[in-house]
Amino acid sequence: MTTTRTHPRAARPVIRTEGLTRHFTRHKATVEAVRGLDLEVGRGELVAFLGPNGAGKSTTLRLLTTLIEPTSGTAEVAGYDVVRQRREVRRSIGYVGQGNAAGHAQRGRDELVSQGRAFGLSRAAAYARAEELLESFDLTEQAMRPVSTLSGGQRRRLDVAIGLVHTPTLLFLDEPSTGLDPQNRVNLQEQVRRLHDELGTTIVLTTHYLEEADAIADRVVVIDHGRVIADDTASRLKSGLGxxxxxxxxxxxxxxxxxxxxxxxxxxxxxxxxxxxxxxxxxxxxxxxxxxxxxxxxxxxxxxxxxxxxxATLDDVFLELTGRSLRETDAKSESDTDNEGAAA
Structure with a gap:
């Protein structure tokens, strides 16, 4: 089974990390959330970080999006250092976290326009971009409704649209399907895949849904206890098991x-x-x-x-690698490793 940790997919990868670590203290104990991560992501890839709750997936995304600083090691995103060039990184990427990015009182269109203005778009350009995204994500009919009245699937699509207002070439999605019913989960996956296929957007997402990683990702990076334990296409990971x-x-x-x-x-x-x-x-x-x-x-x-x-399924792959079934991981075991709280 392939467990390669570094994939030199491009002369200048859009993401590159070397020895990236993140430690924090909780209850007087040191928790190693990310342990020596070496990773490269080429331009145009759609990569899924797959692992159970608490594996370090979300912490890795927070490091790459400058929300927290590494304990040691280095990371470059879009050619910029995540510690020394935070502003440049943030202007180059889109990030959709686990919580709703949109406010509850504002209307969907207003949220998009406000985000566009925050990124320096003129009022006319912000409105034009908002209309484009509303149409792209099938939200035109909901544009004038307060966000609080939207369904879970509609709010999540709006979150992704907000992350794309400034037309980033690199998009990070942290557990984008969490909390959605199966049909809305499939709908969102189709939107993400279309975004990648039609626009060539580089996408890195975290998930603990096996079907999601299998269905949409070009490449699956399996993470457990803060380490990359496998990195390949889903088909090759499964075929290696038989x-x-x-x-x-x-x-x-x-x-x-x-x-x-x-x-x-x-x-x-x-x-x-x-x-x-x-x-x-x-x-x-x-x-x-x-x-x-x-x-x-x-x-x-x-x-x-x-x-x-x-x-073979990706759950079989995870079981072979760790001795545990990813499906059987307790959904309530969202551990401190992926929820740093004050440590962030």
């Missing part, structure tokens, strides 16, 4: 023989486990090999009573 083939047999004796044949046919790259009358085989390209294996067993007089093939 497919799970489950074979059922009539008797335990036949299952034992079936497991022996599977081990012989698939070689050392396969993991074969027998449990009663069931044999489970994890192997690269297991889906392709399964029909031939079933045919061979039938020729040997060992019929397979049932067969099931399941491709």
């Amino acid at each position: 497919d799970l083939v489950t074979l059922g047999f009539a008797t335990e004796t036949e299952a034992t023989t079936g497991a022996w044949h599977a081990d012989l046919a698939l070689g050392s790259s396969a993991e074969v486990v027998r449990e009663g009358t069931v044999v489970r085989v994890r192997a690269p390209h297991g889906a392709d090999a399964a029909p031939g294996l079933v045919t061979e067993l039938a020729w040997q007089g060992i019929p397979v009573t049932r067969m099931e093939v399941v491709s």
Whole structure:
């Protein structure tokens, strides 16, 4: 499985970190939120930071967006140092945090215009940009409504639009789908993917939703306990783990023989486990090999009573890397590592 930490994707990456760390103190104990992060993101990539709550994903984004300073190490964003050139970094990026960026009393259009004016746009340019974004994010009909009256999905789309008012080429999204129902989550993912595909915007987002990272990201950076533990495309991360083939047999004796044949046919790259009358085989390209294996067993007089093939998921990848299931991580375990509070 690929665990490369540095991806030199461009002659001048839009994001580059070297040995980036962030420590803070809580209850007299030192917490290492980010540990020696080495990372490069090329222009035009859509990268997902995937990991459980408390893994250090949001802290990493806060470092890259100048909201907090690193304890050690360096980071450059859009060619600017995040400590020495904060203002330049902030003018070059869009950032959408976990909380709503828009106020509750103002109308959606007014929020966009105010943000445009804050970035130096003329009144006419700010209004024109607001109309463009309202149309792009399917919010034209809600433009004159107070933000407090919008649905969760509409507010989140408005948050993203606010982050794009000044037309940044680099956008950071911190848990953009958190709190949304499944349909609104899919709708937002489609908007983010379109933003990347049509405009070429470089996007870095954090998520603990496996399906979200799998569906929209060009590249998945798996983070756990403040460290990058895997970095590749979702398809390569999953293919490195292989497919799970489950074979059922009539008797335990036949299952034992079936497991022996599977081990012989698939070689050392396969993991074969027998449990009663069931044999489970994890192997690269297991889906392709399964029909031939079933045919061979039938020729040997060992019929397979049932067969099931399941491709590896990102949760399987995380389980292989950490011994824990990301799906089973307690949703209430939003730990201090991703919520620094006063330490920020």
